[in-house]
Amino acid sequence: MYQARIYITLRESVLDPQGTAVRKALDAMGYDNVKDVRIGRYLLVDIDTDDKSLAESQAHDMCKKLLANPVIEDYKLEIVKLG
Amino acid sequence: MYQARIYITLRESVLDPQGTAVRKALDAMGYDNVKDVRIGRYLLVDIDTDDKSLAESQAHDMCKKLLANPVIEDYKLEIVKLG
Numbered sequence: 001m002y003q004a005r006i007y008i009t010l011r012e013s014v015l016d017p018q019g020t021a022v023r024k025a026l027d028a029m030g031y032d033n034v035k036d037v038r039i040g041r042y043l044l045v046d047i048d049t050d051d052k053s054l055a056e057s058q059a060h061d062m063c064k065k066l067l068a069n070p071v072i073e074d075y076k077l078e079i080v081k082l083g
Numbered sequence: 084m085y086q087a088r089i090y091i092t093l094r095e096s097v098l099d100p101q102g103t104a105v106r107k108a109l110d111a112m113g114y115d116n117v118k119d120v121r122i123g124r125y126l127l128v129d130i131d132t133d134d135k136s137l138a139e140s141q142a143h144d145m146c147k148k149l150l151a152n153p154v155i156e157d158y159k160l161e162i163v164k165l166g
Contacts, residue, residue: 001118007125022126026145033131033141035084042090042125043105048116062109062117 001082002047004059008068008075009040043067046082055079084165085130087142091151091158092123126150129165138162 010016019037026034047055056079068075102120109117130138139162151158
């Protein structure tokens with residue numbers, strides 16, 4: 001069993017209003033040295049296979065087809081053996 | 084300038100209906116060896132300081148006070164030097 005750990009972020013050119021709201025909230029709490037906040041998604045996908053390279057290629061496929069939106073998002077992933 | 088990379092996940096005991104929906108969607112697309120999907124958040128927080136340990140303690144404070152919900156979520160973080 002392998003686990004794909006997938007990090008999905010908005011592309012740099014895309015505005016992140018949720019991140020801006022969090023930055024402003026932190027600023028109001030006194031964290032005025034926080035210059036930028038970007039909010040992405042973190043997915044843990046458990047893939048039942050003994051073939052690490054298969055798990056990796058499946059995870060990339062899943063990102064391209066369903067999990068990430070390539071128009072506005074970038075992703076990276078790592079494959080970790082479970083158990 | 085340091086960047087806090089914060090990974091927030093639901094605790095294991097907490098149901099993740101969004102993750103379940105994604106697992107079912109993947110299954111319907113033919114990825115029937117995907118056994119579990121958990122969906123969390125991935126935050127990038129840029130902190131303007133030259134003091135790595137200050138950035139780290141601030142990031143932990145921010146997680147506890149605002150960014151993560153300790154009742155249902157766990158978080159981990161790493162501090163990376165920018166630029």
